[in-house]
Each structure stands twice: as C-alpha cells, then as structure tokens.
C-alpha cells in the first residue's frame with residue numbers, strides 16, 4: 530500500500546503535485562484542514578471542542594489532530610487505496626505518532642515528498658497577484674499566469690492595479706521564514722529515516738514538474 534506525506538514551502542506547487550499523484554496512483558488525499566472542518570460540521574462532541582478551540586484563536590492540540598488522523602487512516606477507502614497526507618505531520622512528535630499509526634495498521638510510510646523550489650521562484654509566485662483598485666470591478670490578475678494587457682492597468686475598467694498586503698514581498702518572506710522554522714526538523718527527521726524524496730519544481734508546466742516528481746519516486 531502506498532502512503533505519502535507531502536511537505537514544501539508555499540508557492541512550490543505541493544497542492545498541485547499532490548493532486549496529480551492522487552489521480553495517478555489512486556491514493557486518497559487527506560488534509561488535516563478538511564478533517565477539522567468535517568469534524569466541526571458533523572456536530573460531534575469532538576467537533577464542538579475543536580470549534581471552540583479554533584474560535585478562541587488557539588491551535589488545535591497535537592493529540593486531537595493525531596486522533597482525527599488516526600481515525601481517518603483506519604477507514605476502509607484508505608486501507609484499500611493508500612493515503613497522501615498534507616498538513617500532517619507538522620512536528621517530529623506528530624511524525625512519531627504517525628509512524629505508530631501506520632505500524633498499528635500493518636503498513637508504513639512510502640515516502641516523505643518535499644516539493645521545493647528556488648527562493649526567487651517562490652517569491653515570484655507568492656507576489657504575482659494584482660487586483661483592480663476599482664472596488665466595483667475587483668478583477669484579479671497574475672503577473673505570471675494572467676498578465677494584464679497594459680502594465681499596471683485593469684483590462685476590464687482601465688483602473689490602476691494594486692498589490693494586496695497579503696501578496697507583498699514582506700509577507701511572502703515572513704511565510705517562508707515560518708515555513709523554514711517549522712519544517713526544517715521534519716525534513717531532517719525523514720532524511721535520517723531514508724524516506725525523504727526531494728523534488729525541485731521549476732518554471733515549466735505542471736505536467737513537466739509532475740514527470741520530475743515521478744522520476745524522483747522511481748515511478
């Protein structure tokens with residue numbers, strides 16, 4: 530059975546690569562964000578607890594997330610088709626928990642896939658969005674994938690395009706710093722266990738990057 534973990538900085542295309550690998554192999558995508566939302570929507574006791582924690586602005590504790598992941602990994606579809614985890618583990622403690630969960634299910638991790646990219650590529654992607662300053666219009670452009678016809682001007686209404694603070698270089702650098710701090714221990718963890726597979730995403734089509742990923746996975 531195939532079980533993957535996907536890691537990677539914002540802007541590297543981890544989500545797209547994960548989706549494509551699910552499609553190719555039939556493994557089931559498991560996102561902790563979705564698990565939390567599903568649990569809250571179910572109205573269960575655990576869901577209510579999660580909701581009050583998130584509403585208070587706190588992080589959902591390790592043991593709750595681990596319990597939810599464990600429960601999901603035991604369900605029949607995943608036992609038949611395998612899993613691709615995104616957003617879990619976040620810490621080496623969770624990584625240890627996951628190892629135990631897999632062992633309890635008589636399976637193991639196939640690979641921890643790090644979808645990486647050069648910093649200038651990440652920064653370019655994370656800061657490429659431009660929005661129309663005319664609120665009544667609100668058109669969205671992307672300097673890489675959906676350029677306006679005239680630089681700095683909206684195609685639809687001709688107003689000036691602006692960058693939201695979420696898309697600024699400062700915010701992007703912050704996100705990358707947080708990512709580095711949080712993820713470096715996990716990368717070391719999986720490198721030591723021999724499960725780490727590194728794939729560098731480049732400025733080519735998603736299909737070409739996916740081919741690179743398959744080669745890295747010896748598929």
Ligand SMILES: [Zn+2]
Pocket residue numbers: 661662663666667668683684685686687688
């Ligand atoms: Zn406009």
